[in-house]
Each structure stands twice: as structure tokens, then as C-alpha cells.
Amino acid sequence: MSKARLMQGNEACAEGAIAAGVRFFAGYPITPSTEVAETMARLLPKVGGKFVQMEDEIASMGAILGASLAGAKSMDATSGPGFSLKQELIGYAALAEIPCVLVDVQRVGPSTGQPTAPSQGDVMQVRWGTHGDHPMIALSPWSVRETYDMTIEAVNLSERFRTPVILLMDEVVGHLRENVELPDPSEIEIYPRRQPKKTRAEGYEPFEPDEDLVPNVADFGKGYRIHVTGLVHDDTGFPVGSPKVTADSIRRLHEKIARAEDEIVKTESYFLDDADYAVVAFGGTARTAYEAVLEARKKGLKVGMLRLKTIWPFADKAVAALAKQVKGILVAELNYGQIVQEVTRAAAGACPVEFCGKYNMQAFEPDEIESQIAALCGEAVK
Amino acid sequence: MIERSYEKYFRQNHLPHLWCPGCGNGIAMKAIVQAIEKKPGFTQDNTVIVSGIGCSSRASGYMNFDTLHTAHGRAIPFATGIKLARPDLNVIVITGDGDCTAIGGNHFIHGCRRNVDLTVVLFNNNIYGMTGGQASPTTPVGKKATTAPYGSVDRTFDACKLAQAAGATYVARSTAYHVPHLVNMIAGGLDNKGFSFIEALVQCPTAYGRKNRMGSPANMMMWMRDNAVMKAAWDKLPDEKKTGEKFPIGLFYSQSDIDYDTAYDEVIERAGGAKK
Numbered sequence: 001m002s003k004a005r006l007m008q009g010n011e012a013c014a015e016g017a018i019a020a021g022v023r024f025f026a027g028y029p030i031t032p033s034t035e036v037a038e039t040m041a042r043l044l045p046k047v048g049g050k051f052v053q054m055e056d057e058i059a060s061m062g063a064i065l066g067a068s069l070a071g072a073k074s075m076d077a078t079s080g081p082g083f084s085l086k087q088e089l090i091g092y093a094a095l096a097e098i099p100c101v102l103v104d105v106q107r108v109g110p111s112t113g114q115p116t117a118p119s120q121g122d123v124m125q126v127r128w129g130t131h132g133d134h135p136m137i138a139l140s141p142w143s144v145r146e147t148y149d150m151t152i153e154a155v156n157l158s159e160r161f162r163t164p165v166i167l168l169m170d171e172v173v174g175h176l177r178e179n180v181e182l183p184d185p186s187e188i189e190i191y192p193r194r195q196p197k198k199t200r201a202e203g204y205e206p207f208e209p210d211e212d213l214v215p216n217v218a219d220f221g222k223g224y225r226i227h228v229t230g231l232v233h234d235d236t237g238f239p240v241g242s243p244k245v246t247a248d249s250i251r252r253l254h255e256k257i258a259r260a261e262d263e264i265v266k267t268e269s270y271f272l273d274d275a276d277y278a279v280v281a282f283g284g285t286a287r288t289a290y291e292a293v294l295e296a297r298k299k300g301l302k303v304g305m306l307r308l309k310t311i312w313p314f315a316d317k318a319v320a321a322l323a324k325q326v327k328g329i330l331v332a333e334l335n336y337g338q339i340v341q342e343v344t345r346a347a348a349g350a351c352p353v354e355f356c357g358k359y360n361m362q363a364f365e366p367d368e369i370e371s372q373i374a375a376l377c378g379e380a381v382k
Numbered sequence: 383m384i385e386r387s388y389e390k391y392f393r394q395n396h397l398p399h400l401w402c403p404g405c406g407n408g409i410a411m412k413a414i415v416q417a418i419e420k421k422p423g424f425t426q427d428n429t430v431i432v433s434g435i436g437c438s439s440r441a442s443g444y445m446n447f448d449t450l451h452t453a454h455g456r457a458i459p460f461a462t463g464i465k466l467a468r469p470d471l472n473v474i475v476i477t478g479d480g481d482c483t484a485i486g487g488n489h490f491i492h493g494c495r496r497n498v499d500l501t502v503v504l505f506n507n508n509i510y511g512m513t514g515g516q517a518s519p520t521t522p523v524g525k526k527a528t529t530a531p532y533g534s535v536d537r538t539f540d541a542c543k544l545a546q547a548a549g550a551t552y553v554a555r556s557t558a559y560h561v562p563h564l565v566n567m568i569a570g571g572l573d574n575k576g577f578s579f580i581e582a583l584v585q586c587p588t589a590y591g592r593k594n595r596m597g598s599p600a601n602m603m604m605w606m607r608d609n610a611v612m613k614a615a616w617d618k619l620p621d622e623k624k625t626g627e628k629f630p631i632g633l634f635y636s637q638s639d640i641d642y643d644t645a646y647d648e649v650i651e652r653a654g655g656a657k658k
Contacts, residue, residue: 024467026459045653050466050646055492059459062452062489066432066463069450070471074463092453220448220464221471223427227393227443229451238396238443 004181009173010077012144012180013103014039016151017075019182021190022101023049024072026063028056028082031115032171033105036077057082061089065098069228071193071219073155077103080122081112084129091130092230093164094253097207097215099193101154103167105174108361117361118171120283123338126166127312133250135257137264138166138312140283144178150309156191157264161256162214168311170334172284172363193219200224208235213256257313266309267318271297275304277377278322280343281332282308285364289332292369301377311339316346323347328376332356332369352376391415391426393446400440404599406558406584410505411441413561413582414474417568424572429472432461434481437512437586438505441476455486458493461500469643472572475502479520480510483539487519494548494577499641501571501578504541507586515589522627526593541581546635551576553635557583559606560631570633576641583610583631 007015013036017025025044027037041051049072054060057078064074078086083104093100106122108114126138137157141147151167158165194216198204206226207215215235218224231239232246257264271293272278281289286307296303306322308315319342323329328351331340340355347353356372358364392415401407418424431447433439435454442449452460457475465473482490482504493500509527510516517527517534520541524533546553552574556564564582571578585591585602596602605627611619613632650656 024463026463042653044655045646045650046655048650048655050650052462052466052496052642054459054462055488058456059462059489059492062456062459063463063466065452066450066460066465067467068463069460070430070464070467072463072467074467088453089456220430220450221428221468225426225446225448227449227451229443230453231451 004179006177007144007180008035009141009144009147009169009176010035010105011039012148013077013151013167013169014043015182016148017101017155018043018047019148019185019188020073020152020155022073022075022155023047024064024067024074025049025051025076026054026060026067026074027076028054028060028078030057030079030082032107032174033077033079033103035174036103036105040075057085058089061086061102064100065089065093068098068100069220071221073099073159073193075101075103075155077105079105079107080109083122083125087129090164091132091134094130094134095230095232096228097162097217098164099158099162101151101158101165101167103169105169105171107171108359114361116171118284118334118363119359119361120170120285120334121338121359122168123311123333123335126168133254135163135254136166136312137161137163137257137310138168139309140168140311141173142283142286142307143173144176145180147173148180148182152188156189159191159193160214161260162194162217163257168283170284172287176284196224205235206237207233209252209256213252213259261313264310265313265315265318267315268307268309270305270307272304272306272322272325274302275326276302277328277330277373278303278326279305279330279332279369279373280308280319281305282311282339285332285334288364288366289369291366292373295366295370296373301373303373303377308339314342314346319343319346320348320350323350326351329353330356330369330372330376332364334358334363388412388415388419391418391446392444396444399444401437402588404585404587405437406507406586407438407441407505409558409561410503410564410582410584411444411476413564414476414503414568415445416565417572420569421572424472428470429474430464431474431476432457432464433476434478434486436478436481436510437507438476438478439481455481455484455489457481458486458489458500458502462493462496462498465498465500466643466646473500475500477502477504479504479506479508479541480518483519483541483544491544491548494545494550494579496642497549497551497576497639499575499577499643501568502580503568504579504581505584506541506581507584507590509586509590511586511589515593528593542579542634545579549577550579550635551637551639552578554579554633555581555583555631557606557610557631558585559603560610563631567633570636574636574638576639
């Protein structure tokens with residue numbers, strides 16, 4: 001008997017979080033992410049976890065950071081307007097190195113925009129929304145099952161690197177319903193909370209980096225009496241007004257991610273082996289782009305697709321290699337032109353990069369991408 | 383030689399503190415550990431101190447516990463997360479008048495409403511001290527600040543009335559002059575299983591006192607002595623005598639009610655979940 005269940009993307013996100021060990025969720029209602037919170041409210045108490053609906057988006061972000069510091073794997077979910085409000089505390093999590101996952105189910109912006117309509121307009125806000133220099137990890141799923149898997153991956157990455165991780169969904173995937181078969185819990189790899197390797201007597205300092213440059217910060221209530229602050233701090237966790245410590249801290253925050261980039265950054269290739277042209281896409285748009293590529297192939301166009309599973313850090317190497325292989329790249333995304341800037345930068349002039357954007361509150365039709373593929377290939381679609 | 387008491391509660395290597403000479407924050411900070419000292423259930427390893435941003439909120443760095451110096455106004459949400467994730471920990475919030483009643487105002491009232499088991503101590507110096515003396519929601523009307531050079535026209539919050547109206551289950555006020563009383567007010571808050579709010583009026587001689595010609599720190603404390611009226615006496619005062627700068631101190635409200643975490647345990651039970 002099949003174990004397949006009809007499930008929505010937002011529900012799969014919540015189920016993935018539970019499977020990943022998330023036991024605390026704080027949220028605030030916002031379309032089109034609300035089902036994540038609703039599902040967490042239903043599932044968390046069943047596993048002894050806790051859900052709290054906070055008074056606003058800022059408070060829910062603060063609550064998950066507090067809970068994470070107290071040892072609970074923690075998550076929050078929102079959409080564009082709420083994501084804007086959380087930016088200050090995303091920066092706090094980056095600097096104070098607090099593991100947490102924030103889900104952003106994108107909708108049309110700016111401002112209240114189009115609340116229930118699909119968009120991929122938060123790509124750059126994810127990267128640069130909070131002030132100051134900081135690294136960022138963001139993943140973007142294209143199916144319900146992948147939403148489940150990527151939520152687990154997001155939790156694991158946040159724990160491993162002690163950094164906020166953004167699950168960048170869009171309304172298409174968030175509200176999509178598909179039959180999915182979930183993995184057996186025994187197949188799921190969980191990255192456990194990092195623990196101190198020394199006692200205070202042995203010279204433990206909470207923010208002293210381990211070999212992978214990530215500190216083993218003790219959870220509250222373990223007797224280490226640590227201090228956590230959003231001020232720039234040294235290994236002890238206490239603020240210092242030193243230019244050297246400031247530079248070293250900012251550099252280490254970036255380096256701990258940069259040096260593991262090859263492990264973090266994931267892409268998927270379709271029909272690229274013999275391709276002369278390529279589409280680059282991510283999230284819900286990649287589903288449509290895939291259909292467009294299939295149609296173009298039927299018409300004899302040698303086109304393939306590179307799907308970005310990791311949005312940040314950007315897949316520089318994969319895109320640079322692709323640009324050297326093909327004669328042209330088409331970037332399809334539901335916005336006025338965001339990830340295309342990164343693709344253009346990474347392609348570094350090795351081939352032309354064209355943009356296929358849409359920002360009218362409707363998802364792409366395969367035809368719209370296919371006609372631009374044809375134009376890129378220099379052939380009219382017959 | 384005089385024995386220095388309560389030394390263990392402070393991180394000696396991070397003292398002296400950065401507060402100005404004559405500031406009342408140190409008195410309020412010590413009152414918190416004096417209250418903790420009275421409570422056998424509170425140890426340095428099962429108590430977390432959470433603060434926001436501002437002069438008051440630098441206290442967390444000096445206190446020898448697990449401590450968290452959060453973002454401006456956000457101490458109560460962080461503390462809420464800590465308490466719900468680890469109900470066995472005692473969580474104390476240190477905040478200031480700007481931090482708690484301005485930028486953190488929404489979190490403050492909803493913390494009261496939610497009745498999470500937190501003890502919130504507001505160091506009220508009537509001014510934004512860290513940024514150099516701007517008017518706060520507790521700067522009295524007519525008093526001067528760098529952003530109110532002709533006297534403040536903003537009406538003030540009474541943080542205790544606000545807390546009580548919003549649902550806090552323990553509400554009290556004291557001052558940096560009335561130290562044993564302040565300690566008792568805080569200790570009562572630690573006993574309450576629910577959201578406890580204690581306003582500690584503290585003197586800021588550098589910004590507030592200087593702008594408003596209140597004299598030396600000692601003079602500012604004598605002002606507290608002369609104007610604070612114990613609640614029992616205040617309640618008997620006819621309205622026409624509740625004038626000038628007089629204000630009540632004491633325990634204003636105490637009503638035990640189910641705290642959020644205990645209520646949520648029932649949710650876990652109804653959902654059929656095992657307590658972790």
C-alpha cells in the first residue's frame with residue numbers, strides 16, 4: 001500500500017521542521033505562509049514542543065532566538081512584509097551566532113503588494129536585508145517533497161554553522177498540493193546542537209571558534225554562565241571596542257560559511273550534457289521553466305536547465321562553468337530582475353545572459369519562457 | 383575590613399561598570415541580586431538575565447549568570463522564548479523606560495497579557511541616557527530633554543498602571559532611595575508564577591538631573607524620599623493632596639493566575655503529546 005499523502009508545501013515545511021527536531025515555533029499570521037504556523041500549532045504539542053503566536057513579526061523572531069539560546073531548535077515563518085520587519089533580528093542572529101530557521105513564503109511586493117499572489121521578489125532582501133556585512137544561507141524548494149527535505153536541511157545547516165538560514169519559498173510552492181511519500185524517520189540525518197568541548201576550568205570560551213570556525217556556544221541553563229550580545233564581541237562573548245577584534249569577527253562570520261561553500265551550495269542540472277543554451281531558474285518558476293525546456297527540446301532546440309537549490313551563497317562555480325559551456329543563458333524569475341544580476345556577474349561575460357521576468361501577480365506560463373528560449377536560440381517557435 | 387557582599391553575583395573582570403558617577407542603575411542592579419539571594423530556588427546557574435538596549439540594559443554584562451543583551455525593545459520576546467523552551471529556568475528581564483515603554487511597548491503589554499512567568503524590572507530614569515538625554519515616554523510633561531529643549535509636551539505613561547491594565551499578575555514600584563523596599567518588591571515578583579513587573583525609579587544625574595536642575599545625585603535621591611508615598615498612605619490621601627510631583631510606591635497589584643507555560647502543558651496534554 002502506498003504511503004503517499006496529499007500535502008501542501010506549507011504543511012510539508014512544518015512536517016519537515018518537526019522531523020528535523022524543531023520543538024519551538026513562534027509566528028504571526030501572514031498570507032501566504034500562515035499554514036506553516038497553523039500546522040506547527042497542531043503538531044508541536046503532539047511531540048511535546050511549543051507553539052506561541054506572538055504579538056507581531058519582530059516578537060516572533062525574538063522569541064525563536066531566545067528559545068534557540070535555551071537549547072530548542074526553533075523556527076518562524078512569514079512573508080515579505082513580515083520578513084522586512086524581522087531584518088534587525090536576523091542580523092542579531094548572524095552576529096550572535098544563534099541557530100534558527102526563518103521561512104519566507106514570498107508574495108508580490110513592495111509593501112502590502114499582492115498578498116496571495118506569487119513572486120520571487122525577496123531574493124536580494126534575503127541576502128542584504130539586515131544592516132552590516134554578514135553571510136547568508138538561503139534554500140529554495142520547487143516541490144512539496146523538496147520543501148520537506150529542504151526544511152530539514154535548513155535546520156541542519158543552521159545548527160552546523162550557528163547562523164540564521166532562510167527557507168525561501170514562493171506562493172506557488174507554498175500553496176501547491178502534491179502526493180508525497182515522506183522518508184522513514186530512520187533515514188533522516190539530524191545535525192545535533194553543538195556542545196562545549198571544554199569546561200570553564202579548562203579554559204572554555206563560548207565564542208572561541210572550533211576548527212570549522214564555528215563556536216560551540218553553550219545553551220543557557222548548562223552552568224556556563226555565558227554572555228550573549230548583539231555588540232561585536234571577542235571569544236569570551238563580551239563586547240570590545242577593538243578594531244582588530246571587530247575585523248576578525250566580521251571576517252570569521254563570512255569565512256565559516258565561505259570555506260564550506262562547496263558543501264552548502266547545491267544545484268540540479270537537466271539536459272545540460274549536450275546543451276547549447278541554458279535556462280537558470282529556482283523555486284516554483286523552475287517547474288514552469290522545466291516544462292518550457294521539455295517543449296523546446298521536442299522542437300529540436302538543444303537547451304537545458306540549471307536549477308538553483310541554494311540561493312545564497314550564490315552558485316558562482318556552477319554558473320561560471322555553465323557560461324563557458326553554452327552560447328547563452330536565460331534567467332527566469334518572478335520579479336523585475338534580481339538573481340539575473342548574480343548570474344550575469346558569475347558568467348563574467350563568457351556568454352550572453354538574458355532576462356525573462358514577470359511581476360504581474362501571475363506565475364509563468366510555459367509558453368512565455370519557451371518563446372524566450374527560442375529567441376535566445378535565434379529561432380522562432382514554429 | 384568591610385566584607386564586600388554579593389560579590390559572587392557579579393563578573394568582577396567586567397567591573398567597574400560604565401554608568402556615570404551617581405547613577406541609580408547600580409543600586410537597582412544590586413537590589414535584584416539581593417532579592418535573588420533571598421530565594422533558595424534561584425541560583426546563578428538556573429537564572430537567566432535578559433536585557434534590551436540602553437543604560438539599564440548594560441547590567442546583564444556585569445551579572446554572573448547566563449545573560450542575554452538583546453536588541454532595543456526586544457528583551458521580553460527573547461525572554462519569552464527562553465522561558466517556554468526551558469520552563470525550569472528563572473528568567474529576569476532588565477529594561478529601561480525607552481526600551482520597555484517606547485520601542486518595546488507592544489512586547490511589554492502583550493507579555494503582561496500572556497502572563498509568561500517572567501520578572502521584569504524597569505529601571506526608570508525618565509530619559510534616554512545612553513544616547514545623551516532625549517525625552518522618553520516617562521519624561522514628565524514640562525521637563526527638559528535634548529529633544530524637548532523647551533519642556534516636554536508629550537503626556538507620560540504610568541508603566542505600573544499600563545502593566546496592570548494589560549494583565550500583569552504582579553505590579554509594584556519602588557525607588558533607588560528605598561533600597562530594602564525595592565528589594566522586597568523585586569523578591570515578591572520572583573515569588574509570583576506569572577508576569578511580574580517592578581518599576582524602579584533611578585536617578586540619572588548626567589542627563590535628566592542636569593537638564594532639569596535637580597542638583598547632585600544625593601539631591602535627586604532626596605527628591606525620591608520626599609515625593610514617594612507608600613501605597614497605604616497614598617490611598618488615604620485625598621485627591622487634592624496627590625499633587626505636585628508626589629507619586630505612590632509599593633505593591634499595587636498581585637493576583638495569581640495561570641501562567642502561559644502551565645496553560646500550555648494542558649495544550650500538550652489535550653494534543654496527546656508527551657512532555658519533553
